[in-house]
Amino acid sequence: MSLIAYLNGRDIPAAEANVFVGDAGFLQGITISEQLRTFGGVPFQVDVHLDRLFAAVRWLGWDQVPDRGELVGAIQRVVTHNWQQLDPLDDLGVTVFVTPGLYPLYARDDDAHATVCVHTYPLPFRLWAGAYEVGLPLLSSTIRQVSPAAWPSHLKCRSRMHYYLAAKEVRTRDKQATALLLHEDGCVAETPTANVIAHFAGEGLVTPRTNRVLSGVSLAFVRSLATECQLSFGERDLTLTELADADEILLSSTPFALLPVESLDGTCKSCPGPVYRSLLANWNAKVGFEIAAQALQFQDRR
Structure with missing residues (x-):
């Protein structure tokens, strides 16, 4: 090329x-x-x-x-x-x-x-093509999120040693796992590459407060899709225990758009659930593409 x-x-x-x-x-x-x-x-x-x-x-x-x-x-x-x-x-x-x-x-x-x-x-579709249907395993890491007192969470910067260490740590337990970082107070932060979204029956979609994590462009897009799907979407601190009780856990990120989580620290989740399917279908409609199908088609491309 x-x-x-x-x-x-x-x-x-x-x-x-x-x-x-x-x-x-x-x-x-x-x-x-x-x-x-x-x-x-x-x-x-x-x-x-x-x-x-x-x-x-x-x-x-x-x-x-x-x-x-x-x-x-x-x-x-x-x-x-x-x-x-x-x-x-x-x-x-x-x-x-x-x-x-x-x-x-x-x-x-x-x-x-x-x-x-x-x-x-x-x-690099090969990294996530299969996860649209089977989901990703999520493991909480002992590596903590950088405090907003160090630099504002709205800065998308490449000072990312904590992300590297978290990913390295969880892959000693499961080579396929995605790391979940927590704040020092134990509340859920984000993964090295994605925002975390939970769905609770009776509450709707919830994401960690965006003044404590990088507020992703894809996260904001999911919020707009949720409005169109008449799904409630809010922000609050989430403990690891609360996240484990969610009906569905989703990850949003620019390269893959939206993926479901199949397990959190070994506890299986509904995957892929109806909320995930609805949001991804609406994302497909917005961009005129079958996002998961494209990833499968080109996952072996060099």
């Missing part, structure tokens, strides 16, 4: 999209990122992702960042070029990241500019 990427104002061959070892994003993990995907080659919810990205950039006080129009154009060019090299029924993951640029030890005064990149990859 002859793929391209956008790096610091230029469209270049993807193989040449290299970040210098002296970049603060590499040295200190100071990176703001957004993960998008396409449906039928069209980037999904670009504006919502960029709203969050630029809110983070403003909060961090970074300047020398391209304006929104340039970044939208870069996403469109890179996606259009790269998607044309796939099967027309296949789709891409799209990564946008911004760092403050060179770490001061490596920088001169005229080096003060951010590093900005857009690149894509074929969605």
